[in-house]
Amino acid sequence: MKAGKARLSALLALFAAASSAAAPSAAPATYAAEPERLEILKPWERPPGAKPPPEIVAGIYERDYKRHDFANELAITIDDCSPNKYMEMELDVLKKYKIKAVFFIIGSYFVTSSGKPMPRAKELLARLVGEGHEIGSHSYWHRRMDEDGYRDNRAAIGAELDRNEAVIDKLLGYHYPIRYFRPPNGAHSTPLYMLDRALLERGQYLANWTITSFDWNMRYKPGNPERLTADKVIARTVKQAREDSGGVVLLHGFETSAEILDQLLGALSVASNKRGALVFSTLDELMRLKYEERP
Numbered sequence: 001m002k003a004g005k006a007r008l009s010a011l012l013a014l015f016a017a018a019s020s021a022a023a024p025s026a027a028p029a030t031y032a033a034e035p036e037r038l039e040i041l042k043p044w045e046r047p048p049g050a051k052p053p054p055e056i057v058a059g060i061y062e063r064d065y066k067r068h069d070f071a072n073e074l075a076i077t078i079d080d081c082s083p084n085k086y087m088e089m090e091l092d093v094l095k096k097y098k099i100k101a102v103f104f105i106i107g108s109y110f111v112t113s114s115g116k117p118m119p120r121a122k123e124l125l126a127r128l129v130g131e132g133h134e135i136g137s138h139s140y141w142h143r144r145m146d147e148d149g150y151r152d153n154r155a156a157i158g159a160e161l162d163r164n165e166a167v168i169d170k171l172l173g174y175h176y177p178i179r180y181f182r183p184p185n186g187a188h189s190t191p192l193y194m195l196d197r198a199l200l201e202r203g204q205y206l207a208n209w210t211i212t213s214f215d216w217n218m219r220y221k222p223g224n225p226e227r228l229t230a231d232k233v234i235a236r237t238v239k240q241a242r243e244d245s246g247g248v249v250l251l252h253g254f255e256t257s258a259e260i261l262d263q264l265l266g267a268l269s270v271a272s273n274k275r276g277a278l279v280f281s282t283l284d285e286l287m288r289l290k291y292e293e294r295p
C-alpha cells in the first residue's frame with residue numbers, strides 16, 4: 001500500500017509538472033481524494049455482501065458531470081484511430097484550434113498481425129506527440145474488459161495493458177509512460193476490480209468521458225435505427241457541453257468523425273452558457289479540477 005501511494009504521489013507530481021507550463025503560478029498540487037481511494041482498493045477484504053463503492057481508481061467517470069464542476073472547460077479525447085488520412089485530418093484540425101487532445105490508441109490498429117508497424121504508424125504517432133497531444137491506452141485488442149477471460153483475470157488485463165504500452169514504445173522508439181487508460185466501450189464498472197488493480201499497479205488512471213458525441217452513429221450499419229447526420233451530432237454535443245458546463249468529450253478517428261471535426265470544434269469554440277464561454281482545456285486540467293484540494 002505504501003509503495004502504491006508513493007507511486008501515485010509521484011504520478012500526481014507529474015501532472016503538476018506537466019501542466020505547470022500552462023499555469024506557472026499554480027501552487028503545488030495536492031489531491032485530497034487519493035488516499036481514501038487507495039484504502040478502498042481491496043475488494044477481497046470487503047465484507048461479503050457489502051456494496052462496492054461507485055469509484056475505485058482515480059480518474060474521470062461518466063457520471064462526473066453531475067458530481068464535479070468542470071468550470072466550462074472541455075477536454076477533447078479521440079478513440080479508435082488508425083494510422084491513416086483521417087487521423088492526419090484530425091491532427092490538422094486540432095492544430096488549427098490549438099487544442100491538445102488525448103488520443104486513446106489501440107495497439108493492434110497500428111501493427112500488423114506479425115507485429116510489423118502499419119504504414120504511417122510511426123510517422124503519425126511521432127507527429128501526435130510532437131504536436132503536444134498525449135497518447136493514452138485503449139487496450140491492444142479493444143475487447144471489453146468485462147468479458148470472460150478478463151473479468152476475473154488481473155494477469156490477462158495487465159498483460160494486455162503492458163502489450164499496448166510496449167507497442168507504442170516500439171513505434172515511437174523510446175519509452176512513453178502511459179498515464180491514462182480508456183477501457184473499450186467504457187466498460188469498467190463492477191465487478192471489474194481486476195481492471196482497477198491492474199491500473200493502480202501501473203500508476204495509470206481511468207479516463208472515461210462525460211460528453212458523448214455519438215459520432216459513431218453516423219456510420220452506416222445495417223439495422224442502425226438512428227443514423228445521425230453531422231448536424232445532429234454537432235447539435236447534441238454542443239447542447240450537452242453547455243448544459244454540463246464542460247467535461248471530457250468523446251470523439252473517434254473514423255472517417256465520419258474526421259469529416260465533421262472542424263465544424264464540431266468550430267461550434268464548441270463559440271458556444272456559451274449562462275456562466276460564459278466554453279473553453280478548450282486538457283484532460284490533465286480536468287483531473288486537476290476534480291482532484292485538486294481547494295484552499
Ligand SMILES: [Zn+2]
Binds near residue numbers: 079080138142184
Ligand atoms: Zn473504442
